[in-house]
Amino acid sequence: MPMQTPRIAPSDITPREVFFNRRAFFTGVMATGASSLLKTAQAEQPAGARLQYTHNALYSVTETPNKYEEITGYNNYYEFGTDKEDPKQNARSFNPAPWTVTVDGEAEVKGNFALEDLLKSQPLEERIYRFRCVEAWSMVIPWVGFPLSSLLERFKPTSKAKYVQFTTLYDPRRMPGQRERVLTWPYVEGLRMDEAMHPLTLLAVGLYGQALPNQDGAPLRLVVPWKYGFKSIKAIAKITFTDRQPNTAWNVAAPHEYGFYANVNPQVDHPRWSQATERHIGAAFLSGRRPTLPFNGYADLVADLYKGMDLRRYF
Amino acid sequence: MNVEQRYRLLYKPLVFVASLLPLAWLLCGAFGWLDFSLGADPVKKLEHECGKWALNFLLITLAITPLRHLANLPHLPRLRRMLGLFAFFYALLHFAVYLSLDLEFNFGTLFTDIAKRPYITIGFVALLLLIPLAVTSTNRMMRRLGRRWQKLHRLVYVIAALGVWHFYWQVKRDIREPLIYAGILAVLLVYRRARTRRKATSQVVTTSTSGSATTPERT
16 A cells, blocks of 8 residues: 555645635536537546645555546446446536535534635645445546545534534436436435544545546535445535434445445455455456455554444444 | 248348347457447446346347247247357356456456355356257257257246346346346246247147147247
């Protein structure tokens, strides 16, 4: 695992001059829509507005990131269809602006917040994370975002807040997949408070240095690199602080197959398939299969969160 | 050209070439020929498409008899052997892709998968059951086995059911597609059942008068 235990100097995480240029963001998004009509055979370039960010090497793996086309053309995002190629097609016309995030539950600061206000003074950083899907494939993704903790702190969660629950936007007109009853809508995910406040837990607004494409969860998504991908909820519209463990979408759909914790664990198989190895997307034929690492390679940083827990039971 | 010749010189070659089109498409995608692509995960795509084409050919094979009756095409069964063999061909490819490109020849995983993963177990059983059918598909074997040949080849219904079940079981959540396959298979089974019943009753009537039995279908 090419990652060291982090020793963070304040200068590493506080960039001197970082801001989120909203106008550029939106015109960029519109330009994407237009350019997709004029698609040519040439390889796609990262679309969307350029973001200002600093690279966080401390929390980045040194593996080569997957291609932009792979990250944006192979998505599990049932709100836009159940095939991996569906979201790219079906999310094309989705407009993630304006965007409101509702905050409620066990916190002092609650209400509806415009995303642009939440992002205004928020420095962004790039982190290259490993991504492991519960379906046993993996990628390496250069996210742009900020630690979830820095946002949650602003809402001043009370002592009763033991969990954070996230809810995806519910709008079947704009998210056609929600008209099918494949999952219980809206999609809900959650983290224990200490997981949510962990410095690895990221809220992403971009990838490859540019605003997040719709099919990857624009405008705001969670990234929890040591858990299976389905924990990393997309298009977050609501954040709820709660004293009870949230009923998360996949856990509700198939409780014996998908747990609340969903930590990447090569020792605990999915009832129908093995989790011991994974296939890396983008690898050449016959060189894609690799061993899956405990906590997806982040054990040094996160294993302590689960000390004394039976990870077979709390899978 | 009489019907015999038309089947031999025209329809059979045409169906043969058409049956290779899925393979041609997958090969183009795998090697990037003619600008074809299998997407971000070509291995899964190859694996799933070969499996689906095996199922498609199984169902097409099973649909021959109903089609023959409904469309009044008495010679249609002449195409059935080839279609059945294509089902076997794509099932073998499906397994080959799984073992080579997906498991990368890790035989340890192959054996634990077959033993421990019920959906892989039944898929593998379906593949094994196809082998005797493919082996006994020649005219010689047909003659040699006589009445037993038909009995043996009724296994194809079991195989198709196992195949659809294998598909259904590996799907993560969206079961609509495997349910479509299950629906088609159910219709084919019901048709067969209704027909054999009708045949049985009419046979009682005819044997009492003329004693003639229905001629067995030949491919």
